[in-house]
Amino acid sequence: MSNLVTATWLQEHLHDDNLVVVDIRGAVTNEDLGGGKQRATYSGDPAAYAAGHIPGAVFIDWTKDIVDPHASVKAQIASPEDFAAAMIARGIGDDTFVVVADGSGGHLATRLWWALQYMGHEAVAILEGGYAAWNAAGGEITTDATTVRADAIFTSNIQPELRAEWNDVLHVVQHGGAQLVDARDPLTFSGEVQRASRGGHIPGAVNLPAASMMNTDGSWKSADEIRALAVEAGLDLEKPIVAYCNGGVTATQAMFGFHRAGADKLTNYDGSWNEWGERQDLPVEANRDLFGATDSTA
Structure with a gap:
């Protein structure tokens, strides 16, 4: 089974046994503070789900239902026990084929794709x-409540290679062993735009925006096109890649793209810039005018 399905495919398989659609609509909204x-x-968007959803879909609020409420960095992945409980509450078991739908097939969907993979x-x-694609294809929308399977058993089996902590990333900076990919936009990578107390990027990282892997209609570029983007960025898809962004969400979009292009040694730095950019003891590189000399700080 492909890890990417079309609206037409889902219309044909919507009532398959053991298939569950997860509605994970929500947003990351940026407020300009000046300078x-x-x-x-x-935010999650339960109101959108209540107003109309794919028949049989269950809703997951990506900011509440699959995160660790005790983590010092926001939106970190939930504990194995809490994650399993969230899946079971929605009728998702070990034998369930999950189809994830966000507003446009982007980073919120890939966040759950990664989270499920991380949990095994x-x-x-x-x-x-x-x-957007479901509606364009004339897919059915309902406001009916979804009856979830009551006997679901979900077993979390963490795959540690899929998630990095700050110290893992620092080891890469100091000793190598993996390629660091910053999946944010170029202005954020350079430090001209910042969402933490420090701007810039992790030393040695290359900038390959996850958005560049998508077409304007929300569909994914082909495997060959993504491979070409990787080559242009100087990446070797046969070697390990650690991806990061601001909050470990868009990084999963890049991971999905690399996976689509054939890479299989992929890791998400879950804390990403929300953590690294606030840690004064971790090194940063910034190039605020995109063309001038790079500014490096400890």
Whole structure:
């Protein structure tokens, strides 16, 4: 089974046994604070789900239901026990094929794709183009409540290689062993725009915006096109890649793209810039005019 399904495919398979659609619509909203600084607000969109959803879909608020409420860095992945409980509450078991739908088939869908993979659940795909594609294809929308399976058993089996902590990333900076990919936009990478107390990027990282892997209609570029982007950025898809962004969400979009292009040694730095940019003891590189000399700080 592909990890990317179309609206047409989902229409044909919507009532398959053991298939569950997860509606994970929400947003990351950036507020301009002036001087190149931004403040981000993370939100789920249960109102959109209540107003109309794919028949049989269950809703997950990505800011509440699958995060660790005790973590010092926001939006960190939930504990294995809490994650399993969230899946079971929505009728998702070890034998469930999950199809994830966000507004446009982007980073919120890939966040759950990664989270499920991290918890050892490989039977997951993304609805290409998300709800925008579903609506464009004339897919049915309902406000009916979803009856979830009552006997679901979900077993979390963490795959540690899929998630990095700050110290893992620092080891890469100091000793190598992996390629660091910053999946944010170029202005944030350079430090001209910042969402933390410090701007810039992790030393040695290359900038390959996850958005560049997508077409304007929300569909994914082909594997060959993504491979070409990787080559242009100087990446070797056969070697390990650690991706990061601001909050460990867009990084999963880049991971999905690299996976689509054939890479299989992929790790998400979950804390990303929300953590690294606030840690005064971690090194930063910044190039605020994109063309001038790089400014490095400890």
